[in-house]
Amino acid sequence: MNFELEKAWQELIQSFKLDYDETPQVDAVLFVIGLQELNMPFERLTKDQKLDVIHIGLCAVFTPLGYYEPIGRDQDGWIHFKSTKKFPKLTSKEQEEVIKEAVIDYYK
Numbered sequence: 001m002n003f004e005l006e007k008a009w010q011e012l013i014q015s016f017k018l019d020y021d022e023t024p025q026v027d028a029v030l031f032v033i034g035l036q037e038l039n040m041p042f043e044r045l046t047k048d049q050k051l052d053v054i055h056i057g058l059c060a061v062f063t064p065l066g067y068y069e070p071i072g073r074d075q076d077g078w079i080h081f082k083s084t085k086k087f088p089k090l091t092s093k094e095q096e097e098v099i100k101e102a103v104i105d106y107y108k
Contacts, residue, residue: 030057061102
């Protein structure tokens, strides 16, 4: 376990807990990032739209690392990205750590 990463993650999560009573999971944090990137208030979204918002959050945190590049917005204001390089093969635990690191860097 990467203790420095977990400490930084818990510090970030504490700032979310001030706004919400529950400790958010990684996908919930990506959802918030996606909403921020879209400049979209939380509203009633379909399940597919929620997944799209999470995907936008994921693309946004990986853009500075060179994995994605924004290519514009559609007529509804949704951001579209293109993949610019492939991710290495990672275990699910490694994937979660990479995502957490990217999220922490996003909020710096």
